[in-house]
Amino acid sequence: MKQITMTIRTLSPVVLSAMSNATVMTASHSYFSGPIVRGILASRYIQQRELGVHAEEDEAFLSLFFDKLRFVAAYPLAADGTRAFVLPFSMQKSKDGRELLDLMQQEGRPGFKSMKGFGVAHGAELAPVNVRKTINLHMSRSDIKAHDGKERLAGRSMAGGIYNYEAVDAGQSFAGVIYGEDEDLQALCDGLGASKWFGYAGRSRFTQYGHCAVSLSDIEDIPQEPVETGNDTICLRLETPLIPDSNIADDAATALGSVAAALNERTQGGFSVELGPQKIVAKSEPVENFVGVWGMKRPRVQALAAGSVFCLKKDGGWTDADKAALQELLYAGIGSRTEEGFGQLRIWPVVEHTVAKAVAEAPASKPNAMHPTVCHHAEAIVRKHFIAQVQVWAAEDVQASKGYFPENSTHFFARLDALLGSSEKNAQSHLASAIGYELGNTSTPFAKGLQKVAVRDRKLKWYLTEANLSDMPYNQRDWQSLAEELQLEKAMRVIWGQSKLGNIQSSEALFYAYWHAFFRYGRKAAAGAGKGADVE
Template sequence: MRRVKLVLEARAPIAVGEWMTSRSNVRESLNYIPGGVLRGALAQAVLEQIGQHRSSRRTLGAHSPTLQQAFELCFGKSGAQFGFLMPFENAAWIPAPATALFNKQDGRYLYDTLVALLRDETYSMECPHTGYRLERGRGFLVRGENGWSKAPMPPKHLFVRVGLNRQLEAAQEGILYAIEAIEPFVLNGEAGRPLRFTGEVRFPDAQGAKAFETILNALRWHDDEVHLRLGSARSRGFGEVSLTYHDAPDPEPVNLKDFAERAGKPVFTLLARTPVIVYDPSGAPAPTLTPELLNESLPGLPASVRLLPEATRIERELVSGWSGAWGMPKPVQQAFAPGSVFTYTYDPSEEAAVAAWLQQLTVHALGERTAEGYGQIVPCSPYHLDTDITQFQHSGGAQ
């Protein structure tokens, strides 16, 4: 599988949301860009280029059989998988695991309880370093030279606009609406720099990657840059970004030995990096990720693998979206929320086979809507070992 790293540079405020809030005239924005938003924006740009977009009906270029073929390869059933784009340059981000605990008063101290759950050890809900209360960790984490830290999220601004009367083409009395959007600049002292979103696109083969390159070359402007508008309120000046890309580094090898040594038995974990939409054989949302469901999605999982419910922590959320092709909202689906942790054990004699399967999973997504970035998994996240709360309690809180 081929992977490329994408960088989107904001040129205008970006409003990206799942749906309206309970107040129908207020649209809240996410802090990041889901893969489906970029996928839809690129698809619309290509269809408008060849004159086949049903909604806008614009033709911005001549019909090109080469571009048409590239579109089918990139956006077809077995096409590219567009990952989520995050507002920080560290590509090794994770959502805070459901086993994570954060210091409520001092965000520098982050812990994880997975090893304690595996060993059936008790742990205090007070920080080993400061004595302050611990609470369930939320948000996104990045790993740097000084260890794990909370990822800074960009500021958002609320824009209030006046509703228009389509017949009079003038402001309509008594109609206001508000759009929350991500600020396009990051303040750095008195000056600011454009906000950058980082993600990746996965292709099943080199042919798909070449088709993606053909699409971007067709969309380049006279300044040799790829400009797009994505998200909500594009006709109001929101959502302008420029896109660049380069080859992504190979994923790090999966470490099973350290997990087995720390837990006292052979185990591995799967951390939901993005929402995972999985259904059981009856068509209902799966209650958990059983080995049978994993093997169905990615064959080759050894038969000795079994789930450890006592060290599995699951959260759920609803996902939706907007389909530009349909001109309608996408169905609301139930998913395992980012940060859900699934823990498994296996026969030690099958360690090599388990490691090979997990290495494949680093570039393979599970479940539905994988082309939009859903279903991405982090096997054996080092966060569980680096911030294991038992090692700090046993050492009396020493770093």
């Protein structure tokens, strides 16, 4: 058995619908489930092979996506690129976040609480991995009762209906894994046609949600799990939820007994799930998902949640054949719907876990930590301060350059402003191209004006057609003193953790703001507006 790692990077917010009791709130998971991973790949496969709406009639499609391959959930990537896992329910941390204990091997102590979410382990060090999410408010415009389309035409809800979407923020990466035999994985790659593409996932895709970049690794060997069997037992955790077979009872011990039963079928037997305190720590959760081609949800089923841990015992000691059978079962999965990535198992090392250094040294609550929404608005405020300042400098430069203005230059500046356009996107290249097209005849008043007007001892034509953004007149000012005087330097370090003054100075937004103001004030000055107060 081999594997392919599938990386998903969110390019827009993504709504991965989760169950919620709120009537006006659609909650979102913090990961891409196995069914979603399979759906992303199946959609691409169907498109590339032009299977249309009858993909179920294609034998190769059915074999790959419903039998031979395992499409395992995409969990978040840590800062170092390590794929996170669901933290075992047995893990607890002290309230100050400096100590960890594992209920599978240690007694619970006062002052400790359960850990939730995702984490990565490097040896005995364990670090949490967080997923950024945001709640967005929307107005309902469904016209369910009237069906007259007035709400959508108006762009608002007549009845004041609202709803909220919780979404995974853009700019985050997740990694899922596809397991299967070498030839089946190769057939999948051939059918997909490329190792990188853009796609959509989740709810409300194709609107403002769900845009993702997908990339696949080469076919790789599956990592060998270290089977350390002290006292003939081994601790296992559920990597993904385990959906018991229909004939298995709902209690955790009986459901996990299917793992021992599957191993007994593959070996000489002797496997069993240990019962008793500190032998099983598990939770149940409902599993449901929406199937687009059906236009409806699948029946809800109960599963043992990812993060459940238990002890597996082998009477008579472990043989190499036992270890090989366990290795195969870990990635093949156990229970129902294994092709969707359910029932994946991994070995959980029985060690004394410690908090990763970077986490232990950080205070429980960073005083400068800001919510992403706050950062977004704060960044906009900082940029507006700089834009306002370059507009002031543009007015000052117009006053200093008036002696170089050609006669009847009101039209000259109006023409430049029109060539600049109304968008700051690619403003520099757009203006340079427009001026180049305009300069068919170098003897025109427009061409002469570009050569006559000088700003800070350089010709206007040079600034607008040859200079770099770093050469602009506003970048000849003392930006550092300005940033410190207005405390913008401190604000940038709070928002981004570093000064981004250089990035802002070379932005198209400042280029557009400065020259739009310069042309506007230049037109006023040329017309003699204000008689001594040419710019306002």
